[in-house]
Amino acid sequence: MARMHTRRRGSSGSDKPATDETPEWSDVDAEDIESRVVELAEQGHDPSVIGLKLRDEGVKGVPVPDVKLATGKKVTEILEEHDADADLPEDLRNLMSQAIRLREHMEENGQDHQNKRALQNTESKIRRLADYYRGDEIDEEFTYTYENAVEYLEE
Template structure:
């Protein structure tokens, strides 16, 4: 089946190797990994960035295999998780940048379409997060609220 906002089909990217336990060559213990995750979470680093830093600088291939919990679960347990999920924040940043561009360039029709696509992705994601209880039921998206929440 084709993608919703693109004309291509299929599944791209690589897949992870099928391993079920933490490799023995990982230098950090479970507690040290959780400590690093909480410290970076308090600094306001996104969970995807925390995973990249752990992989590249600390040789931890997978936090879930090493600790038994995801980065988001560790952040929630220590009350450092952000109020709004990371993927929604990234989409709202994109929408803010597009809105600023469209305010400066009124006749840019291609980016106006990009703004519509981005906002529809945001609306679908908000609907999903409301349904699963991540966002409150009365939470509403608008570009003005996004600017206040993000910046």
């Protein structure tokens, strides 16, 4: 897939193995996995970090290669069931924090035209993503401004 704000093509990434069942060496109970997911979320980790921690550290010393195969649910679905999900989706929150960092950089370095363009592109991505999530994941009246982003990320 092509990049959004450049003329270059995107880079292809690796694919997950095509399998329908968990490996026999990873025999962790689904309830243990769900409790570990909720525990990591309460510690303040994002869903992507939770997946990495389960892959690397595992549950009770046994790694979990794929949460969805082991439990039948995605990490975000588990978090929604246990009311441990964040108020903003992870990708939108990451873009907002990037825009805040760029805006603070631009206040100190007004002559940095390259990062001024990067800030415009990032805020464009935020608005596009907010349109996608509006009504389902975020409020219907949500509009992106720098002040709103700072307020959301301070919570």
